[in-house]
Amino acid sequence: xxxxxxxxxxxxxxxxxxxxxxxxxxxxxxxxxxxxxxxxxxxxxxxxxxxxxxxxxxxxxxxxxxxxxxxxxxxxxxxxxxxxxxxxxxxxxxxxxxxxxxxxxxxxxxxxxxxxxxxxxxxxxxxxxxxxxxxxxxxxxxxxxxxxxxxxxxxxxxxxxxx
Amino acid sequence: xxxxxxxxxxxxxxxxxxxxxxxxxxxxxxxxxxxxxxxxxxxxxxxxxxxxxxxxxxxxxxxxxxxxxxxxxxxxxxxxxxxxxxxxxxxxxxxxxxxxxxxxxxxxxxxxxxxxxxxxxxxxxxxxxxxxxxxxxxxxxxxxxxxxxxxxxxxxxxxxxxxxxxxxxxxxxxxxxxxxxxxxxxxxxxxxxxxxxxxxxxxxxxxxxxxxxxxxxxxxxxxxxxxxxxxxxxxxxxxxxxxxxxxxxxxxxxxxxxxxxxxxxxxxxxxxxxxxxxxxxxxxxxxxxxxxxxxxxxxxxxxxxxxxxxxxxxxxxxxxxxxxxxxxxxxxxxxxxxxxxxxxxxxxxxxxxxxxxxxxxxxxxxxxxxxxxxxxxxxxxxxxxxxxxxxxxxxxxxxxxxxxxxxxxxxxxxxxxxxxxxxxxxxxxxxxxxxxxxxxxxxxxxxxxxxxxxxxxxxxxxxxxxxxxxxxxxxxxxxxxxxxxxxxxxxxxxxxxxxxxxxxxxxxxxxxxxxxxxxxxxxxxxxxxxxxxxxxxxxxxxxxxxxxxxxxxxxxxxxxxxxxxxxxxxxxxxxxxxxxxxxxxxxxxxxxxxxxxxxxxxxxxxxxxxxxxxxxxxxxxxxxxxxxxxxxxxxxxxxx
Amino acid sequence: xxxxxxxxxxxxxxxxxxxxxxxxxxxxxxxxxxxxxxxxxxxxxxxxxxxxxxxxxxxxxxxxxxxxxxxxxxxxxxxxxxxxxxxxxxxxxxxxxxxxxxx
Numbered sequence: 001x002x003x004x005x006x007x008x009x010x011x012x013x014x015x016x017x018x019x020x021x022x023x024x025x026x027x028x029x030x031x032x033x034x035x036x037x038x039x040x041x042x043x044x045x046x047x048x049x050x051x052x053x054x055x056x057x058x059x060x061x062x063x064x065x066x067x068x069x070x071x072x073x074x075x076x077x078x079x080x081x082x083x084x085x086x087x088x089x090x091x092x093x094x095x096x097x098x099x100x101x102x103x104x105x106x107x108x109x110x111x112x113x114x115x116x117x118x119x120x121x122x123x124x125x126x127x128x129x130x131x132x133x134x135x136x137x138x139x140x141x142x143x144x145x146x147x148x149x150x151x152x153x154x155x156x157x158x159x160x161x162x163x
Numbered sequence: 164x165x166x167x168x169x170x171x172x173x174x175x176x177x178x179x180x181x182x183x184x185x186x187x188x189x190x191x192x193x194x195x196x197x198x199x200x201x202x203x204x205x206x207x208x209x210x211x212x213x214x215x216x217x218x219x220x221x222x223x224x225x226x227x228x229x230x231x232x233x234x235x236x237x238x239x240x241x242x243x244x245x246x247x248x249x250x251x252x253x254x255x256x257x258x259x260x261x262x263x264x265x266x267x268x269x270x271x272x273x274x275x276x277x278x279x280x281x282x283x284x285x286x287x288x289x290x291x292x293x294x295x296x297x298x299x300x301x302x303x304x305x306x307x308x309x310x311x312x313x314x315x316x317x318x319x320x321x322x323x324x325x326x327x328x329x330x331x332x333x334x335x336x337x338x339x340x341x342x343x344x345x346x347x348x349x350x351x352x353x354x355x356x357x358x359x360x361x362x363x364x365x366x367x368x369x370x371x372x373x374x375x376x377x378x379x380x381x382x383x384x385x386x387x388x389x390x391x392x393x394x395x396x397x398x399x400x401x402x403x404x405x406x407x408x409x410x411x412x413x414x415x416x417x418x419x420x421x422x423x424x425x426x427x428x429x430x431x432x433x434x435x436x437x438x439x440x441x442x443x444x445x446x447x448x449x450x451x452x453x454x455x456x457x458x459x460x461x462x463x464x465x466x467x468x469x470x471x472x473x474x475x476x477x478x479x480x481x482x483x484x485x486x487x488x489x490x491x492x493x494x495x496x497x498x499x500x501x502x503x504x505x506x507x508x509x510x511x512x513x514x515x516x517x518x519x520x521x522x523x524x525x526x527x528x529x530x531x532x533x534x535x536x537x538x539x540x541x542x543x544x545x546x547x548x549x550x551x552x553x554x555x556x557x558x559x560x561x562x563x564x565x566x567x568x569x570x571x572x573x574x575x576x577x578x579x580x581x582x583x584x585x586x587x588x589x590x591x592x593x594x595x596x597x598x599x600x601x602x603x604x605x606x607x608x609x610x611x612x613x614x615x616x617x618x619x620x621x622x623x624x625x626x627x628x629x630x631x632x633x634x635x636x637x638x639x640x641x642x643x644x645x646x647x648x649x650x651x652x653x654x655x656x657x658x659x660x661x662x663x664x665x666x667x668x669x670x671x672x673x674x675x676x677x678x679x680x681x682x683x684x685x686x687x688x689x690x691x692x693x694x695x696x697x698x699x700x701x702x703x704x705x706x707x708x709x710x711x712x713x714x715x716x717x718x719x720x721x722x723x724x725x726x727x728x729x730x731x732x733x734x735x736x737x738x739x740x741x742x743x744x745x746x747x748x749x750x751x752x753x754x755x756x757x758x759x760x761x762x763x764x765x766x767x768x769x770x771x772x773x774x775x776x777x778x779x780x781x782x783x784x785x786x787x788x789x790x791x792x793x794x795x796x797x798x799x800x801x802x803x
Numbered sequence: 804x805x806x807x808x809x810x811x812x813x814x815x816x817x818x819x820x821x822x823x824x825x826x827x828x829x830x831x832x833x834x835x836x837x838x839x840x841x842x843x844x845x846x847x848x849x850x851x852x853x854x855x856x857x858x859x860x861x862x863x864x865x866x867x868x869x870x871x872x873x874x875x876x877x878x879x880x881x882x883x884x885x886x887x888x889x890x891x892x893x894x895x896x897x898x899x900x901x902x903x904x905x906x
Binding site: 003004007011014015018019021022027030031034037038041044045047048049050052053056057060061064065068069071072073075076084085086087088090091093094095097098099101102105106109110114115116117128129132133136137140144147148151152154155156158159161 | 805806808809810811812813814816817818819820821822823824825827828829830831833834836837838840841844847848851852854855856857858859862863865866868869870872873874875876877878879880881883884885886887888890891896897899
Binding site: 097107 | 797800
């Protein structure tokens, strides 16, 4: 029962700020609302026994990306006033699409018979993930590194002030 | 060495192209090119002549085409007749070319003149070198073309343009007969090679009336080219060309081509039954000789006197050939080429000084132009037939042959000889003695480039006849001869008679025009109707005007009417029909074809106009569509 | 009642749809990026949940999630750099005003 209670609390912590993120007229409030959402997701990872992923989630999402977004908001101050209309004209259509898609996905989820394996929750550790990265998934690891490097350089070049 | 004889016509041919393309940039504005080529040809001709003298002969052919399984060969030969002609053409030609430098000085189309002259020389050499009728005919037509171009060289003058056309068309009439004759021979014997034709005549494969017909038809070409009666009318008018042209083409070489043709095809004429064809040749020649001589007496244009003289002398040559005097005819051809070229060039010198052709306006030029005077008198003596000048030997021989063959022809010839001496000295007296009758003129002796060729030609005119003189066993007779037409031996008494006739002519001219013992007017009255006929040139031109030109023009007018109303009408009717068809097609085109094309374009445009609204340029619209698409896919997946 | 795979999938679906709504409706490019982050988080929850319940012996789902986190960081860096560049040249970060591709 404790697990279910924790799950419900974490789901609420995740979803309610998420709604604020997409609806708030204040862009700064939206950005700040991202933090509880990310933290809620982190909690869900812990519930799923994925502690390493949870750690990375806090480091990158809650730490880096949120700060980055706040910086950009600050630097593009001209486009972020609360008086400025923040939504476009396809709100009804977008909402409808989102609701219908969610409904359909839920429908699919409930109609699907998942092949559960009745195994007790295993104890994951960082060592096994690291081993997987450097053995089975080494190619993905390398390519990802490359993408990271390229995007780093690309971001610097794109964002650099024109001489 | 004779196998290289083909180089002789090629040299002037190269000269022709060089001058045509280089124009005034060619050495000496083309004159040096032409003269160089001609001198080269002359040297080669002399070399060839010496070879032939030593007994060498050459004859070679290659198959050019095959018609009706019969090979048509072209080739060239060098024999005594050809070598003499080569010599005459190139030597006289070279001298005339040199003379032309002075005569044509400052002419508007100076290089073109030399180009045409070179082309003419090349064609003439081709004509005489050919060993078959095809090559000969090609050269024949080419010299006709050059004659046309050179008579009409000053085509700004309407008279020259008309004269060139007249010459071309008149000779074409003769050429047509010649062509038919050649065709007849080809159909009968299947060859155009002279030697094969002659052997065909000898073996009787072509004989009787057909042979006579072929020979007379071929002679038709010679009549046109050599200005024999009745196709002589073009030559006097041809004097509209520059004087060197008259000297080279219309005195020395091209007009002699007809004589050459008869001489070359002599077995053809000789083989006819009873020498029928030769009789035709002889009578045409005799009539021409006397008729042209009488007209020459009343001409006042210095060049026309020469022209009628040329016609007359060509008549003598024909007569000589016709009366079985093969050697005499060819001999007269050679001597005539030299002394007539001399006379023409001297006349050109006079014209150059006086700027007029009318001898009545000249006079007293003997003191002003001594070289021209002396050389012209030599030429006149040669023409008149006074020994020892060239004309005497050849003309005496012709008269001798005629005397032995037919008394009528002899009478014609003798009368012609008298008249020849008369009219040429009439001209000399009018031109050179007395006093100048045209006061505005300031005559002067011609430059050396013109007088030197005169002197050289005068030298030749004096000595060349000795080649046929009896004292050294008559070398020309042994060189150019025809079996069966050897001719009579030299007859001293007869020669005296010929000389007497010529002397009488000269004397008469002196009596009438120099000493004026008998007035020309009284002579005119005495001859009355004959004089009128002669002045009108026996009405030949009028005859052609009424008998040929008017009917032809009339027929042309009728045919034009037919053309305009019937042929054009038919064409126009077809045109109208097609215009209507095309109008129908136009409607079809406009509304159906264009309609389809426009429909396609309109469809594409309209669809584009509608579809472009889908391209908003806003990613979020696209994203929404993607989301809806995903929904649709999921719906499809769920329903299935 | 046990917390099962379905619970996590429902949460992730809702989060994904919220993110989609944000992406479809916000004018601000930064806000659109936030929506995208939400959607990426939803997919990450899915991956980790599937790893936990359907293949507990393996770590494929978690490694995949880690790769996606990395790529999300890249995407955020490049995307935000583009926003900066667009803002500098066009003086706006509203995507409906950045319409030079428009007909």
